[in-house]
Amino acid sequence: MAGACSMICLIIITIFIPPLGVFLTAGCGVDFWINVLLTILGYFPGHIHAFYLEYVYYHRRKQDPMTRATQRPAPGIYSDRVQNGGHSNRNYGTI
Template sequence: MADTCSMLCLIIVTLFIPPLGVFMISGCSTDLCINILLTILGYFPGHIHAFYLEYIYYQRSKMDPASRSMQRNAPGVYSERIQNGGHSGRGYGTM
C-alpha cells in the first residue's frame, strides 16, 4: 500500500514538474541534468524521459537481487540508483 501511494505521488509530481520527479528517484545525477535540458527544450520530452526513468526504477525495485544483478543496464539511464531500483549494489561491510 505504501509503495503504491508513493508511486502515485511521484506520478502526480512528475506531471507538473518532470525534473522534480527525476530528482526524487535519482538524486542529483546526470539523469537529472538531462531531464532539465529536455524540459527546457520542450515540456513533453522532459515528461517522456521522466516517466521512462520512473518505469525502470519501479520495475527493478520489484525484482529480487539475483535477477537484478543479472539484468543488463537500461539504455539511457545513467544513475546507478535507478538501474538498481533504489537498492544498493553492494552492502556496507561486505566483502
C-alpha cells in the same frame, strides 16, 4: 500500500514538474540535468524521459536481487540508484 501511495504522488509531481520527479527518483546527477535540458527544449520530451526513469526504477525495485544483478543496464539511464531499483549493489560480509 505505502509504496503505491508514494508512486502515485511521484506520478502527480512528474506530470506538473518533470525534473522534480527525476530528482526524487535519481537524485541530482546526470539524469536530472538531462531532464532539465529536455524540459527546457520541450515540455513533452521531459515527461517521456522522467516517466521512463520512473518505470525502470519501479520495475527493477520489484525484482529479486539475483535477477537485478544479472540484468543489463537500461539504456540512457546513468543513475545507479535507478538501475538497481533503489537497492544497494554492495554485498556486505562477503569475500
